[in-house]
Amino acid sequence: MSSDGTSAKVLKLPEVLDLNAASRLHEQVLAHKGEDIDIDASDVSRVGAQCLQVLLAAAKSWRAEDQNFKVQPASDVFIKTLQLLGISDEALLPKEMLK
Amino acid sequence: MDMNEIKEIFFQECEEQLAELESGLLRLNDGDTDPETVNAVFRAVHSIKGGAGAFGLDDLVSFAHVFETTLDCVRSNKLEASQDLLKVMLRSADVLADLTAASRDGGTVESSRTSGLVAELEAYAKGQPLPASAAAPVAVAPESVKTEAPAPVAEAPEPTDDSGFQPVPFSFDALDGEDELAIDGGRSVFTVRFKPRSDLYAKGNEAVLILRELAKLGDLQVRCETDDLPSLDMLDPEGAYFSWLIRVETESDEEAVRQVFEFVEWDSTVEITAGADEEAFSAPAASGEDQPMAAVPFDLSLLEDEPPVSAEAAAPAAPAPAAGEPALAPANMPLAAKAIAEAEKKETVVPAVPAAPQTIRVDLDRVDRLINLVGELVINQAMLAQSVVENESGGSSAVNLGLEELQQLTREIQDSVMAIRAQPVKPVFQRMGRIVREIADMTGKQVRLVTEGENTEVDKTVIDKIAEPLTHMIRNAVDHGLERPEKRTELGKNAEGVLRLSAKHRSGRIVIEIADDGAGINRERVKAKAIENGLIAPDANLSDEDIDNLIFHPGFSTADKISDISGRGVGMDVVKRSIQALGGRISITSKPGKGSIFTMSLPLTLAVLDGMVVTVANQTLVVPLTAIVETLQPEKADIHSFGPSQRLIAIRDTFCPLVDVGHILNFRSDLANPIDGVALLVESEGGGQRALMVDAIQGQRQVVIKSLEANYTNVPGIAAATILGDGRVALILDVDAVVTASRGQPLSPDMMLAATG
Numbered sequence: 001m002s003s004d005g006t007s008a009k010v011l012k013l014p015e016v017l018d019l020n021a022a023s024r025l026h027e028q029v030l031a032h033k034g035e036d037i038d039i040d041a042s043d044v045s046r047v048g049a050q051c052l053q054v055l056l057a058a059a060k061s062w063r064a065e066d067q068n069f070k071v072q073p074a075s076d077v078f079i080k081t082l083q084l085l086g087i088s089d090e091a092l093l094p095k096e097m098l099k
Numbered sequence: 100m101d102m103n104e105i106k107e108i109f110f111q112e113c114e115e116q117l118a119e120l121e122s123g124l125l126r127l128n129d130g131d132t133d134p135e136t137v138n139a140v141f142r143a144v145h146s147i148k149g150g151a152g153a154f155g156l157d158d159l160v161s162f163a164h165v166f167e168t169t170l171d172c173v174r175s176n177k178l179e180a181s182q183d184l185l186k187v188m189l190r191s192a193d194v195l196a197d198l199t200a201a202s203r204d205g206g207t208v209e210s211s212r213t214s215g216l217v218a219e220l221e222a223y224a225k226g227q228p229l230p231a232s233a234a235a236p237v238a239v240a241p242e243s244v245k246t247e248a249p250a251p252v253a254e255a256p257e258p259t260d261d262s263g264f265q266p267v268p269f270s271f272d273a274l275d276g277e278d279e280l281a282i283d284g285g286r287s288v289f290t291v292r293f294k295p296r297s298d299l300y301a302k303g304n305e306a307v308l309i310l311r312e313l314a315k316l317g318d319l320q321v322r323c324e325t326d327d328l329p330s331l332d333m334l335d336p337e338g339a340y341f342s343w344l345i346r347v348e349t350e351s352d353e354e355a356v357r358q359v360f361e362f363v364e365w366d367s368t369v370e371i372t373a374g375a376d377e378e379a380f381s382a383p384a385a386s387g388e389d390q391p392m393a394a395v396p397f398d399l400s401l402l403e404d405e406p407p408v409s410a411e412a413a414a415p416a417a418p419a420p421a422a423g424e425p426a427l428a429p430a431n432m433p434l435a436a437k438a439i440a441e442a443e444k445k446e447t448v449v450p451a452v453p454a455a456p457q458t459i460r461v462d463l464d465r466v467d468r469l470i471n472l473v474g475e476l477v478i479n480q481a482m483l484a485q486s487v488v489e490n491e492s493g494g495s496s497a498v499n500l501g502l503e504e505l506q507q508l509t510r511e512i513q514d515s516v517m518a519i520r521a522q523p524v525k526p527v528f529q530r531m532g533r534i535v536r537e538i539a540d541m542t543g544k545q546v547r548l549v550t551e552g553e554n555t556e557v558d559k560t561v562i563d564k565i566a567e568p569l570t571h572m573i574r575n576a577v578d579h580g581l582e583r584p585e586k587r588t589e590l591g592k593n594a595e596g597v598l599r600l601s602a603k604h605r606s607g608r609i610v611i612e613i614a615d616d617g618a619g620i621n622r623e624r625v626k627a628k629a630i631e632n633g634l635i636a637p638d639a640n641l642s643d644e645d646i647d648n649l650i651f652h653p654g655f656s657t658a659d660k661i662s663d664i665s666g667r668g669v670g671m672d673v674v675k676r677s678i679q680a681l682g683g684r685i686s687i688t689s690k691p692g693k694g695s696i697f698t699m700s701l702p703l704t705l706a707v708l709d710g711m712v713v714t715v716a717n718q719t720l721v722v723p724l725t726a727i728v729e730t731l732q733p734e735k736a737d738i739h740s741f742g743p744s745q746r747l748i749a750i751r752d753t754f755c756p757l758v759d760v761g762h763i764l765n766f767r768s769d770l771a772n773p774i775d776g777v778a779l780l781v782e783s784e785g786g787g788q789r790a791l792m793v794d795a796i797q798g799q800r801q802v803v804i805k806s807l808e809a810n811y812t813n814v815p816g817i818a819a820a821t822i823l824g825d826g827r828v829a830l831i832l833d834v835d836a837v838v839t840a841s842r843g844q845p846l847s848p849d850m851m852l853a854a855t856g
Contacts, residue, residue: 019301022337049307061330061331084321085307087325089325
C-alpha cells in the first residue's frame, strides 16, 4: 500500500481510546469516508478492543474502496496492544513493525 | 453462594459417595456380583473425581482416576473382582477418603500409600497384578503426583471405549484436557478460544486487559478472528466482533489459565483445551503474510477437529469476495456442533443414577431451634390440658375434642421433628470397618467385622460423639482382644476373628455392643497389673466383675508392650469418660477363652419420651414407658423376704426382686410396705427383670426431656428431668441405674466415682 501521505487527511487519535471513545471514533472515521486518511496514533496511551474494531473495519472499508488508510505514526502502546491482540493488519501496523 | 460454600457441599457429597463406595466394595467382597453394585462403586469414584477436578484438587483427581480406571475394567468384565483386588480396592477407598479429608482440612496423605496403591491398581488394570511389595518402587514420586498428575493417567490402560466413557464428569473441560496435556519441560500448552460478547465491554471489562493478564502466565501466540467484523457503516462501535484463538505456553496449570477469565466467563465464550492446536496457528501464519485480509482460509484451521466436514464447508466459502459473513456460518457451525457433541458425550458418561430420594441440607442449628420450640409446645399443650381439666364445669365437649386433636397434632409434630434429627448409626459403623481393616493389617490378625442394627436411629449429636470412643474400643478389641491367627488355630478357633458390632434400642436408650470372640480378659494379669500400679491393695478380694472393671481405671493398660494402636496407658478410662459425658454407661462382660463384650448404652438425647408418672415418697417421678413390662398390685401372699433387706415378689411362676425406688434414691430411709404401693415390672439393660415399687401411678404422659447434666449436674439414679403440665419439675428415673443399685451396692459411691471420672 503506500505511496503518498502528503495529500491525505490526518486524523489525530486521542490519548485514551477506551470503550467510551469507540462511538466518537466511529463517527470521526465515518466522516472521512471516501478520502485517503492517515491515522496519527502517536499520542495513544491506552487503546481498547472496541476502538480497534472500529479502526480495523475502517481499514477494510477503505481498502475495498481503494483508498489509502494507514496508521502512522503510532505509539508503542498502540503497536504493542495490536500485537498482543494478534491483529496483524498492515493498515493498522506501521510497515516497519511488520516482520 | 461463594466458592467455599460450594466446596463444602462438594465435600459433604464426597462423604456420601465414600460411604456408598465402601458399602459397595464390601458387598462385592461378600460375593455380590450384581453389575449395578459395580456401577454404583464406579459412579462414586467418578463423582468424586469430577468434583475434585472442578476444584483443582489434583492429588484427589489423579488418584481417583487410576482407581476409576481399574474399576472400569471390572465393570467391563475385563477384570475379575477377586478377593485380592477387592482388598486393594478397599484400601484405595480408605486412601481416597484420606485424600478427601486432606483436601478439606489441609494436611497430606503419606505419598507412599498413594503411590503404592496407584501402582497396584494400574497393575491390576493391565492384567498383571504386582505382588504388594514390588508395588512401591514403581510408584510415582510424591511430588510428581501433584505436578505431573497426568503421568499415571497417560500410562493407565485404555478403559473400555464402547461405554463412551471419557473422564469428563463436570461441565468443565478440566479433566478432558489433562489426558492429553502436553508436558514440555514442565510447561504445558493450552489452546484458548475467547469470544467476548458486547456485554463484556458494556460492563467495563476489556479484552486487552484479559489478554495482558494471560500473557503474564507465559508465552502467548495470539490470533485475532476478525471475520465477524462488519463493514464500517454497519458497525456498532460498542459491539463485540473480535474473537481470539490463543496458544498459551505456561508453567501454570489449566486452573490458572481459567482464572484469568473468571470475571468475564458470563459475558463471553471461553473454551480452554489442553494441548497445542498447531494447525490452527500454522495455517494463518502461512497465508497471513501475503494475504493479510484473507480471513476465510484462516477459519479452516478452526475446524481441524473435523477435517472432512470443514474442508467441504469452507471450500465454497473461500472464494466469497466479501470477507466475513458468508464464511461465518460454516465456520461457527462445526464449532457449535462440536460443542453439542461434547455436551452429549458428557451426558453419556455418567450412567443414569437410580432415583434417590430428594434431600435438602439444613443447618443443624435450625433443627435444634425447632426441636426446642416443639418441646415448649408440648409442655404448653400439657399445661393447657391440665387447666381445662381443672376448670371443667359443665363439660364442654367441644373444648375437650379440640384439646384431644391438639394433643394428637402436637404429638405428630414432635415425632416428625425428632425424625429429622434421628440418623442411622450406619455411617459410624461403616467407618469402623475401615479401622478394623487397618488394625488387622498392622497387627497381622485376621478380623471379620459383622455389624448389626446399622439402621438403628439415634440423635445426630450422639452419632457425632460416639465415633471416637467406638474407635478406641474397636482398636482395643482387635489389638488386645483377638488372638493371633496361629494361636487361634491352635486353640481350635477359626483363624479369622469375629468382631460383632451391634446397635439396638433398649429401654429408650441406644445400646451398642462390641463383642469379640478372642481370649477374653486375662483376670490374673489385670489383677497383677492393678496391684503393680497401686490401683488395688495386694490382698484385695475382688469379684471377677470388679476385676473386669479395673480396665476402666485411669492409667491402666493390659498390653505387655505398648503398641502403636492402643495401650498408651490412656485406654478405656478415656472411653468411659466420654461415654459418661454423653450421659451413657459402659459395661463389660468377659469369658476367658470366649471373648469379651463391651456394652455401651447411650440416651437418645433431647428425645421426648413416653413415661409413666408415678409418686414416690411424695415426689413425682417419670418412669420411661419403654422400660416397663407390666404393672401390678402386689398382694401380701406374693411378697417373700430374702435376706435382711431383700424382698422378692412372685409373679405368676417366677420370683422377681422387689426394688423400693424411694429407698434406693434415699427419699426415705425405711422400706415401704409393698402392699400399699404399686409394682412396675421393668426390663433392665442386662436383660433381667425387676419389680420397681412406687407409691402410686398418676398416669401416662409424654414428656420432654430436659437434661440434668446440662442444667444442673449428673444425679445418680436420675436420667433427666422434665416439666409437667402444672409447671412442676419431675425427675425421670434411670431404671438401669436403680436396678444396678438394687444389686447390693449403694447407688451413690459407684456412680459418683463414675461421674467424676
